[in-house]
Amino acid sequence: MKTAIVTGAAGGLGLELCRALVLRGYRVAMFSRDAAQLEIEATTLRAKGQVIALPGDVTDTARVREAVEHVEATWGPIDLAIANAGIRNATWAEDFPLGWAKRLMETNYFGMLHLFDAVIPRMLDRNQGCFVGIASLAGIRCLPGGSGYGASKAAMQAFLDTVRLELGPRGIQVVTINPWFIRTPAKDDGVPRPMMVEVDWAANTIVSGIEAGKKQIEFPLLPSLGWKLLRLFPNSAFAWLFGHRHGRSSIGLKILMLAGKLGRPSSNHRLFRRSDES
Numbered sequence: 001m002k003t004a005i006v007t008g009a010a011g012g013l014g015l016e017l018c019r020a021l022v023l024r025g026y027r028v029a030m031f032s033r034d035a036a037q038l039e040i041e042a043t044t045l046r047a048k049g050q051v052i053a054l055p056g057d058v059t060d061t062a063r064v065r066e067a068v069e070h071v072e073a074t075w076g077p078i079d080l081a082i083a084n085a086g087i088r089n090a091t092w093a094e095d096f097p098l099g100w101a102k103r104l105m106e107t108n109y110f111g112m113l114h115l116f117d118a119v120i121p122r123m124l125d126r127n128q129g130c131f132v133g134i135a136s137l138a139g140i141r142c143l144p145g146g147s148g149y150g151a152s153k154a155a156m157q158a159f160l161d162t163v164r165l166e167l168g169p170r171g172i173q174v175v176t177i178n179p180w181f182i183r184t185p186a187k188d189d190g191v192p193r194p195m196m197v198e199v200d201w202a203a204n205t206i207v208s209g210i211e212a213g214k215k216q217i218e219f220p221l222l223p224s225l226g227w228k229l230l231r232l233f234p235n236s237a238f239a240w241l242f243g244h245r246h247g248r249s250s251i252g253l254k255i256l257m258l259a260g261k262l263g264r265p266s267s268n269h270r271l272f273r274r275s276d277e278s
């Protein structure tokens, strides 16, 4: 039986990943800050398999190390570690929220590094294991308001794509996940998002991809192909498409909404809202 640890497991994609893993026969350690919620979700999942709830914050290096030690002492080697915990806040250039920009990096990027630091030496000792980071297509190109989020996800991608070169030959699978929009509590705010996928579909797509040995998983197909194509666009063309027009929706957003057949965005529609608006 394989053992997995998932951060950000109290809700959203992290919880669905835990559910998908338990249903596939993994022992799952769930790591998240909200101890009460985590225990409720772990209790439900225990009806289906072996689950440990580990309250903690991914920004706390010592706590992440402690959690990994606890899992290995209880169940033995961790086969799969998924750095999923993440936050998403707007960082508009006007009235720039430096504190949020730092928190985004500390949670999304350094939070992943804390898990990496705790599990990789153990995986290297055994020359086996799998490390997964839930990044985002926003790390490839990000829309106005998402500079801090996009930067944290781009950092994750650069890190994972580089360590893969070092760890692959040592028998360790490193996987970058770049999802488009997934319907989770973080995204269930009434803002229309084109081609949004359901969270259980996303979790199963991710786990199936990991088990198939993939190193990069992007979904759904159309937005991920389109978004990667945008990387090839000159910055001037990207700015023409998605430039922020004094609160008015950009041409690119209108095209996205039409493509998703979800109606026209309102005149002040923003995918990234200020934290006081969310």
Ligand SMILES: NC(=O)c1ccc[n+]([C@@H]2O[C@H](COP(=O)([O-])OP(=O)(O)OC[C@H]3O[C@@H](n4cnc5c(N)ncnc54)[C@H](OP(=O)(O)O)[C@@H]3O)[C@@H](O)[C@H]2O)c1
Residues within 6 Å of the ligand: 007, 008, 009, 010, 011, 012, 013, 014, 031, 032, 033, 034, 035, 037, 056, 057, 058, 059, 084, 085, 086, 087, 088, 107, 111, 134, 135, 136, 137, 178, 179, 180, 181, 182, 183, 184, 185, 186, 187
């Ligand atoms: N939803 C999307 O459309 C989408 C698209 C692309 C990428 N992603 C990425 O997918 C991941 C999950 O997103 P989601 O939509 O499921 O978000 P979510 O619904 O907000 O869930 C995030 C989870 O992370 C936990 N968390 C947040 N900060 C933490 C911290 N410092 N330490 C430990 N746990 C923490 C939260 O629980 P606690 O409060 O209990 O800690 C929560 O369970 C994120 O990395 C996100 O960037 C999401």
